[in-house]
Amino acid sequence: MTTEKKILHHSHESTRDFLFSKTDTERLKEVKSHATIDADQAVKSAHPDVLSGSDFIDQALEQLERAAQFSALVIRLDQLIEKSGPNHPAGDHQGAVDAAGILNELCRLEGGLWGILENGLFGSFFPDRNGSAGLELARNFQHQLKEQTGHTVTIGIAAFPTITYPKSEIINNARKALDHATFFGADSSAAFDDVSLNISGDNFYEEGQIAEAIHEFKLALKLDPRNVNVHNSLGVCYGLQNRYDEAIAEFEKAIALEPEEYMALYNLGLIHLLIEQKDRALELFLAADKINGDNYEVAFQTGKLYLEKGHIEKSRTYLERAAELKPTSGQAYRYLGDCYAAGHKLQAAIAAYKKAIKHNPQDAAAMSALGKIFDDQGENPEIARMFLRESIALSPENGLFHHRLGRHFSHQQRLDDALKEFVRAKSLGYDATEDIKAIKARKKVEK
Numbered sequence: 010m011t012t013e014k015k016i017l018h019h020s021h022e023s024t025r026d027f028l029f030s031k032t033d034t035e036r037l038k039e040v041k042s043h044a045t046i047d048a049d050q051a052v053k054s055a056h057p058d059v060l061s062g063s064d065f066i067d068q069a070l071e072q073l074e075r076a077a078q079f080s081a082l083v084i085r086l087d088q089l090i091e092k093s094g095p096n097h098p099a100g101d102h103q104g105a106v107d108a109a110g111i112l113n114e115l116c117r118l119e120g121g122l123w124g125i126l127e128n129g130l131f132g133s134f135f136p137d138r139n140g141s142a143g144l145e146l147a148r149n150f151q152h153q154l155k156e157q158t159g160h161t162v163t164i165g166i167a168a169f170p171t172i173t174y175p176k177s178e179i180i181n182n183a184r185k186a187l188d189h190a191t192f193f194g195a196d197s198s199a200a201f202d203d204v205s206l207n208i209s210g211d212n213f214y215e216e217g218q219i220a221e222a223i224h225e226f227k228l229a230l231k232l233d234p235r236n237v238n239v240h241n242s243l244g245v246c247y248g249l250q251n252r253y254d255e256a257i258a259e260f261e262k263a264i265a266l267e268p269e270e271y272m273a274l275y276n277l278g279l280i281h282l283l284i285e286q287k288d289r290a291l292e293l294f295l296a297a298d299k300i301n302g303d304n305y306e307v308a309f310q311t312g313k314l315y316l317e318k319g320h321i322e323k324s325r326t327y328l329e330r331a332a333e334l335k336p337t338s339g340q341a342y343r344y345l346g347d348c349y350a351a352g353h354k355l356q357a358a359i360a361a362y363k364k365a366i367k368h369n370p371q372d373a374a375a376m377s378a379l380g381k382i383f384d385d386q387g388e389n390p391e392i393a394r395m396f397l398r399e400s401i402a403l404s405p406e407n408g409l410f411h412h413r414l415g416r417h418f419s420h421q422q423r424l425d426d427a428l429k430e431f432v433r434a435k436s437l438g439y440d441a442t443e444d445i446k447a448i449k450a451r452k453k454v455e456k
Contacts, residue, residue, distance in 0.1 A: 014287045026279055027245040028272040028306055030238050031211045037191050047085075049128055051102035059109070067123030069134045070177060072122060076136045076169070079176075080143025083165045083183040084112065084131040084150075085197040105129075107158040115150055129185075130179055140168035140200055147198045161196035163187060171201065172231050185209045188259055203233035210242060219246050237267045241276065256280050271300040275307050287314060298327075305334040305341075313344050321352045332361075339369030346378060355382055373403035377410045384417045393417055408439025415444060424452050 053059055060068055073079055088104045109123075112131055116123045123133040135146060147164040154160055165187030169179045182201045188208055190199035199205065210225035226243040229236060243453035244259030257280055265272035278293030294311040301307065312327030323452030328345040335341060346361035359382055381395030397414040404410060408414050428448045431441040 026306060026310065027246045027248055027276050028304070029228065029242050029276075030272060031212075031214070031242075032192070032208050035110055036194075037188055037208075037212075040191050048102040048105035049125055051106050055106050056109055056113060059124055061125035065126070065132065066177075066180060069122050069124070069132075069180075073134060073136060073169075073176060076176075078137060078139055078169055080135045080138040080146070080168045081133075081138060081179045081183040082131075082133045082143060082147055082150075083126065083180065083187045084108070084133070085129060085163050087161045087163055087188060090106070093265050104158065105159060106161045108154055108162060108307065111154050111157065115146065115153075119146065121146075130188060131136045132183070134180075138168075140166065140171075141170055144198065151196060151198065155196065163190050164198040165190050165201065165205075166198060167201035167209045172228065182328070188212075201328060203229040203236050203239065206232065207236070207239050207242070210239070211410065214242070214246070219249055222246050235266055237263045237273070240266070241270065241273045244273070244276055248276065248283075253280050253284055256374070269300055271297040271304065273309070274300070275304070275310070279310065282310070282314065287318070290314060291318075292406060302330075303334065305331055305338065308334060309338070309341055309344070312348070316348050316351070319351075321348060325352065337368050339367075339372050339375070342368065343372055343375040343378075346375060350378065350382065355386070358382060371403055373407065373410065375401040376400040376403070377407075377413055380417070381413050384413070384420060387420070390421060406437055408434040408437030408441075411437065412439050412441055412444070415441065419444075419448065424448055424455070428452070 049061065053061075059065075078167045086104050086108050106317070109131065112123050112133060115121065116133060116135075117325070119135055120137075121133050121135040123131060126132040138146065143166045147166050151162055151164065154162060158274060165183045165185065167179050167182035167186055171174050171179070171182065174182060182205070185205045185208065186199045186201040189201075189205040192195045192208075193199070206225045206229035210222045210229065213219075213222035213225060223243060223246045226239050226246065229239045230243070233239075240259045240263035244256045244263065247253070247256035247259060257277060260273045260277035260280065263270050264277065274293050275297040278290040278297065281287070281293065282290035282332060291311070291314050294307060294314065297304070297307045298311055309331035312324045312329075312331055314326060315321075315324035315444075325345070325348050328341060328348050332338065332341040332345055342361045343365035346358045346365060349355070349358035349361055359379060362375045362379040362382075365372050369375075376396045377400035380393045380400065383393035383396065394414075394417055397417055400410045401407070401414060411430045411434035415427045415434060418424070418427035418430060428445065431444045435445065437442040
C-alpha cells in the first residue's frame with residue numbers, strides 16, 4: 010500500500026520550443042478510459058438510504074458548516090477498473106457492495122459521512138479530522154477491505170483547512186489526490202499536496218487550458234514554494250501567454266533553487282531570445298548544453314542562434330548534433346541546409362534540404378532554398394522552377410520566395426515573368442528595387 014510522497018515519473022516535452030517536465034499521465038489516462046461497472050444500484054439495494062451526487066455533497070456540506078476541520082476521501086475500487094469488460098459483466102458488483110459495507114461501518118464508528126460521488130467512486134467526510142488523521146483512516150479502510158474481501162481501493166485524501174480553499178472545494182481536492190494516487194497503482198493512497206496540483210495543472214496544460222494550469226501551479230507553490238518543476242511549468246505557461254517578465258521571474262526562481270536545472274536555463278534563454286536579447290540567450294543556451302548535451306531543443310536553438318550570428322562552424326556543430334538527436338526533425342535539417350549553404354558546402358546543403366522536405370513536405374523555406382541552389386548551379390532549371398513555385402504555393406506572402414523565382418526567370422531570359430515576381434516581392438516588403446530597374450533596362454535594350 011503506497012502512502013508516502015513519491016517522485017513521479019516525468020516526461021520531458023516541448024511546446025512552441027519551451028521545455029517542461031510533465032507528469033507521465035499515461036496510467037491516469039488508461040484508468041479513466043475504462044468504463045466502470047454500473048454498481049450504483051447494487052450498492053443502493055444494500056444501503057437504501059445512501060445519497061449520491063450533489064444530494065450527498067450538499068448534505069455533507071450542510072453538516073460540516075460549523076466544522077473547524079475535516080478530512081475528505083474519494084475512493085475507487087480497483088477491481089471496477091481492472092476487471093471491467095466482457096469477462097466481468099456489469100452484474101458483478103460484489104466488490105463494490107463489500108467496500109460500501111466496510112465504509113459504512115467505518116463511518117458509523119468514526120462519526121463520518123459517506124455516499125456515492127458518481128459511478129465507481131465513493132466519497133466520505135470525517136469531521137474534526139486533519140489530513141494525517143484522514144490518511145490513517147484511509148490506510149485502515151484499505152487494510153480491512155483487503156483482509157476481509159481480497160479487494161483493493163485507491164484513495165485520495167484532502168483536508169480542510171488547506172490554504173484558501175473553501176469547504177466546498179475539499180472533495181475536489183480529494184479527487185485530485187486520487188489522480189495522484191493512481192500513478193502508484195492499485196491499493197495506493199495519496200494526500201493532497203503540491204504534487205497533486207502539479208498533476209492537475211499538467212492535465213489542464215495538455216488540454217490547452219493555460220489559464221487554468223496557471224491557477225493550479227500557483228496554488229501548488231503556495232503549498233511548496235521550493236518545487237522547481239512547478240516554477241518551470243508556471244514560467245512556460247507565462248511564456249506561452251507572452252507574459253515575459255513573469256516567465257523570467259519563475260525561471261530565475263527555479264534556477265536559484267536548482268542551479269543545474271537545464272530546462273529552466275534553456276527556457277530563460279528562450280525568453281531572452283524572444284525579447285531580442287540574443288547574447289544573453291546564447292549564454293543561457295550554452296549553460297544548459299553544458300549540463301545536458303543530449304537535448305534536441307537546446308542543441309537546435311544554440312545552432313540556430315550561432316547561424317544567425319554568422320558563426321558557421323559553431324552553428325554546424327550544434328545543428329548536426331540536433332539532427333542526430335532527432336533524425337525526424339525537418340526543421341533541424343532545414344537550418345543545417347542553411348548552415349551548409351552559408352559555408353559553400355552545396356552538396357551537403359542539397360542533401361540536408363531534401364531530408365527537411367522528406368520529414369516536412371510543407372517546408373516552404375527548404376523548397377525555396379533548394380530551388381535557389383539548383384538555379385545558381387544553372388542545372389536542372391525545370392526542377393529549380395518546380396521547387397521555387399511550390400514554395401510560393403505554400404507561402405504566397407513571402408517576398409524572398411518571389412524574389413528567388415524572379416531571379417530564376419531572369420536567368421532563363423523570361424523577363425516579363427521576372428518583372429512580375431520582382432514587383433510582387435517588393436509589394437511584400439522585399440527590397441527588389443534594383444532588380445526591377447535592371448529588368449526594365451534589359452527590356453528596353455531588347456526593343
